[in-house]
Amino acid sequence: MSTFPDFRRFAAAFEAFDNANAEDPNPETDANGRVWPKELLYAQRMSECLARVAPGAPEAVQLAARCQHIRRWTIPRQSFPLDRPGYHRWRNSLKQYHAELAGQLLAEVGYEPAVIGRVQALVQKQQLALDPEVQLLEDVICLVFLEYYFLDFARQHPEEKVIDIVKKTWRKMSPQGQEWALQLALPLQAQGLVAKALA
Structure with a gap:
């Protein structure tokens, strides 16, 4: 994990994301047999993978990786029609929800609007073909x-x-x-x- 000018704020954001994902009622067992809330484990796997392949990733990318599925279980697939258009509506709703919730939590720990907007753009995969991050x-x-x-x-x-x-x-x-x-x-x-x- 990189050290940023305000590492305490960065750590507080991770803690806020993890606390939100720790409420996931769906369990998942890791390779060591430990049972986790599913999205909490997913978030940690995202951070670990990013650290492995791009250890110098910018702060916003590290934040986006940690919150990419934040509280995903609250919008189940079954809440949309089980066809291709319904799938795309579900995915788009999730992206917007993840971005909005991440923005709220980042604001609560003291991030400025520019960083919040960047994390939200990353989570929503805006400009995927053009933006290397x-x-x-x-x-x-x-x-x-x-x-x-x-x-x-x-x-x-x-x-x-x-x-x-x-x-x-x-x-x-x-x-x-x-x-x-x-x-x-x-x-x-x-x-x-x-x-x-x-x-």
Whole structure:
């Protein structure tokens, strides 16, 4: 984690994000058998991945990574029609909600509007094709999915759909992000599915 001019404010923001995500009623077990609130574990995985691939990432990117799914469970997928337009409406609603809540918490710990606006733009993935910091965040999102969530997803869906998801995920990543993905120590089953998608 980088040291910023006001590290106490940065640490307070992380604490506020983590306290919000600690209320997630959905449990998830990590590789060591410890049970976590699901979104709290996801947020920590995002920060750990970002620190691994881009240890000098700007403060706003580190903040955005930590709050990218903040209180995600409060807007369930089932609250929108279970079709493609409903899926996109759900995702857009989540982005706006995450950005608004993150902005409130950042303001409470003393961040100025410019930083808050930057974090909100990152969380909403604005200018993805043009902004390298948004692309870095997107790369980390994809890496965390592949490393921690992909295999469970694959077990729940037909192989054809899984391969299509990998292709879509790959297209979202930068060449550097793709290189990082190829370095992940994925289980053999996951490696095989990724290889089929990239063939």
